[in-house]
Amino acid sequence: MKVAVTITLKKDVLDPQGKVVLHTLQNMGMKTLSNIRQGKYFEIEIEETNQEIVKKDVDSMCKKLLANLIIEDYKIDII
């Protein structure tokens, strides 16, 4: 089973990368652009077909390693 994990910075946390990318794109002429926040993305393959188990496993991976819950949120999607 394939799972997508998206990790984003919490709302009030500074995103220096997003800021620089935003300014660059605006300078390149993207006038309607108002905000960009950068995050991480993982595509995970698991040898297991039970959705519940997969979700539980991936959730624990996020908590234990992939995301830093102090500044980040995560989202799990089976794809």
Add this chain to the structure above:
Amino acid sequence: MKVAVTITLKKDVLDPQGKVVLHTLQNMGMKTLSNIRQGKYFEIEIEETNQEIVKKDVDSMCKKLLANLIIEDYKIDII
């Protein structure tokens, strides 16, 4: 309008980050895990309501800056 852009490494490009994360998680006991690829994620806000225009603009952002087409693929989703 809010758009999500996911950028992933092309299939035959080495992904050192994914590989290390994979091994770490396997060492942490995730036995069913068979592969991980790491990518980037952007949440983009655009002041424009026409979907076609937004898609075109974001596509050009990806081509011009966000993705390195030699090694990366991208995907655009309106959210």
Add this chain to the structure above:
Amino acid sequence: MKISDNIIEKHGLKKDEFQKISKLLNREPNLLELGVFSAMWNEHCSYKSSKLHLKKLPTKNEYVIQGPGENAGVIDIGDNDAIVFKIESHNHPSFIEPYQGAATGVGGILRDVFTMGARPIALLNSLHFGDITNKKTKSLLNGVVSGIGGYGNCIGIPTVGGETKFHKSYNENILVNAMAVGHADKRKIFYSKARGVNKSVVYVGSKTGRDGIHGASMASAEFDEKSEEKKPTVQVGDPFTEKLLLEACLELMKDDSIISIQDMGAAGLTSSSVEMAFKGGLGMELDLEKVPCREKNMTPYEMMLSESQERMLIILNDGKEANAKKIFDKWDLDFVVIGKTTNTNKLTLKYNDKVEADIPIEALSSKAPIYDRKWKKTKKQNKKRDLIKTINLSFRDAIFKILKSPNQSNKSWVTKQYDQLVMNDTLLRSGSDSAIVRIHNKEKAIALTVDSSANYCNSYPLTGGKQIVCESWRNLISVGAKPISITNCLNFGNPENPEIMGQLVETIDGMREACEYLNFPVVSGNVSLYNGTNKKNIFPTPVIGGVGLIENLNKISDHKFKKTGSKILVIGKTFGHLDQTVFSNEILSLKNGPPPEINLINEKNNGEIIYDFIKKNLVNAVHDVSSGGIILALLEMSMHSGIGAKIAKPKHSLNQFEYFFGEDQGRYIIEIDEQNLNKVEELLEKSSIHYDKIGHTQIDEFQIEKDFREKIIDLNKLNNKWYNNY
């Protein structure tokens, strides 16, 4: 809004402190005012527990331009060159979010240095982690080291030295201390003291977000189970913006635009504005709606207490605004006049023309509480008799065990993650007794070292305090530098506990004695208290950052053996003190006993003769003997050079374990050419300095009498193992 007891407590204030605030104001504070008081009156800003004792430290010698009290200390190294430096802790934030905590620690200390007009030229750090079996230790180590590297590497300042230690007393409270060193023109040092009424107060740098609100209070609060809830207060660092801020500030400092400048560190806008006004005997009025904000709808409370990074407050001379703004525009940084200086002696905070807070500056600064806390002397433990009878390891196995131990392992896993050479003036990198950094374009350099000895200090703080100053002095001497002055970071537990307070008081006493005797004053520092959890306090851990001067680049030394066939001498007397040493810790698993004593007279004499040898080019290599004793010092000289040694213990001397593993203080090992031997012995004898001739260098094998013989390559493998397998 009525201020409840709960709110007072949440602000880290005691009830009687709240009453004192109300008395100073002649009324109850509102919430914003309470926030401002809590930031200014907490331990981190007010030094309320330590102030009385810190005063005892010597702060002057012929080199000191500026001692403690400014953003950083300043010393004069001749030709109008000044060195600006300070060390600071970021312990609690780093425990909560190691990467960002450590990174912003580096960012903060750098601002302290460049706010004074200095270009930062070196970074150092002292790291204390919990026991390696503690499950948090590995990720904290990884996060902290990459955070320190991430910030320093990006901004382009070499990280040239430091220490990394593990001990279980830091399991729930790691220590991350960062030191920054800058170079300035002595005639162009900038201070935080405001001058003149009606001058523009300018906000520059990054925008203000909701980062670290109440970080300063958190930094001085003891951890408990609930500290998880405090997590969102950790700030995120942006080294790229800091680089812009650094360049912009230095550019603006070229002319006479700036009256005073202060970085926004802990307690951000609050402490910077209060400090500038207080030092100038002025007031300050701020229009908070002008503060550049990152998020919508930020309240005055949030703006005043935000600890967003990479910001500065500047007071400008009349008419300089336009030109100054141009500079900050060039570097894509915010530049906004947010207020002015006044003659009211008050901090007046307005939001859309409405006065939201109005506080006498003195109430926030000089009238902040100072405590003479109860303290208890630490009892000196008796020396253990016949320690070596309990040894159940062979000499050889003991050496192996120590080489493999985390605390004595080669630290290149750490130091390779730091750019040590950028700026191209690093003449001696991490892994040496001190780093050497050249003053750009000049024929002189400074030597830098960071040291601590928590075991010694925990056993007997008075000796520990002395020892740690001496160790710093010795490390500078070892590379051929003249020791000039120090900065220090005092990491201790809860000062409301008389035993802990006693550790602080006696450590300072010990430091004072050594600093005075060695003419090695303290020019800056930082105190971090309440390090511990649920009444379990960390070992008392003063960290000393030493700076020395090298006036001739051809008269420096390092600890690597240079050639085969040269003589090896130990300078200073060996008594075989084993209590509190690496040996007793690692091999005997003993925790008690007194630390080795310091004899300041010998310390000074021995150091001065080593310095003299280096200046006379009589030595090939010098290494001070510190933790691990003679054996570890010798092994390092071999392992780092690839050149072996053949060693024999002096006859009629102590037992082998005592001689080689003892940590008696004030000793050095030197490598000298055979033809210099007579000269060196003559000089030593003339000064009545004890020395032992213990052997000579040889190719690629390290050998001690009949008991130890090993290839250097294999020793290196052993010594490099731990970090790479952890």
Add this chain to the structure above:
Amino acid sequence: MRSTVIVFPGSNCDRDIAVALKKLQFKNEMVWHKDSELPKSDLIVIPGGFSYGDYLRSGAIAAKSTILKEVIKSAERGCLILGVCNGFQILIETGLLKGALLRNKNLKFINDDVYLKVNNKNRFCKKYSNNQIIKLNIAHNEGNYFTSSDHVKNMQDQELIAFQYSNNKGDVNEDYNPNGSMANIAGILNEKKNILGMMPHPERMTDKLIVNEDGLGLFSSILN
């Protein structure tokens, strides 16, 4: 000889490069990234550092700057271009050099002295002997060179690989590959051999007080 060093807001080896160039009597000028004109020069250097914090991909944002358009034009005219570390990453992002620089295989920043085997069949290295082993310093997060194996073969055939990580005896293999680069590649040239991108810092080894002067050979090769 005239040289130009491009300065981005987060460049941090610009001064180091300028010092090395001056030591060899280049007439050097520093040019700010927002400038739209380049002074006449025989050599353009894009120095190391973190041009824009290394955000997004290192070098990606600098590659879009005004001044880079001019650098590309000069390159096409045959001007010598040297990109060191972040400069190499920028040259890759502009497409002036092919391939990609990925995260180091251990995912850590690496600062270390490394041995390199030199191919001297180009303007930048001719003062070295062929297959000479030199020692330079590396300091990067993303120096793991990646490309197609055909491209590697191509570069080998045309002698476009200027530097490979090795040991002090010149053995080139995985044991002496600090960052995971394909074929231990540390520096490459374009087909016309007027552009060199390299991860190691030649400017850091131009002073006997700091390790050695192995980097000088590169600058003196360019000089004549």
